[in-house]
Amino acid sequence: MTEATDWVPYGFLGVYLLMLYWQQAIWTHAVRSIWNIKRSFLINIGGCFGSIIFGILFLFWVL
Numbered sequence: 001m002t003e004a005t006d007w008v009p010y011g012f013l014g015v016y017l018l019m020l021y022w023q024q025a026i027w028t029h030a031v032r033s034i035w036n037i038k039r040s041f042l043i044n045i046g047g048c049f050g051s052i053i054f055g056i057l058f059l060f061w062v063l
Contacts, residue, residue, distance in 0.1 A: 016059075019058075020052070020055060023050065023054065027046075
């Protein structure tokens with residue numbers, strides 16, 4: 001990589017973490033308000049793993 005593109009991995013990681021947070025926020029909001037399920041550790045882990053799986057698929061699609 002050159003000096004002009006040194007920021008790309010950091011930018012990608014930042015966007016990925018932002019996407020992970022946003023997906024988690026949408027997931028917990030949907031679980032609590034739409035489906036009327038109480039918030040729990042398993043629900044949060046499910047949302048997190050869904051985010052990670054989507055992120056990996058997005059990574060393969062981009063690359």
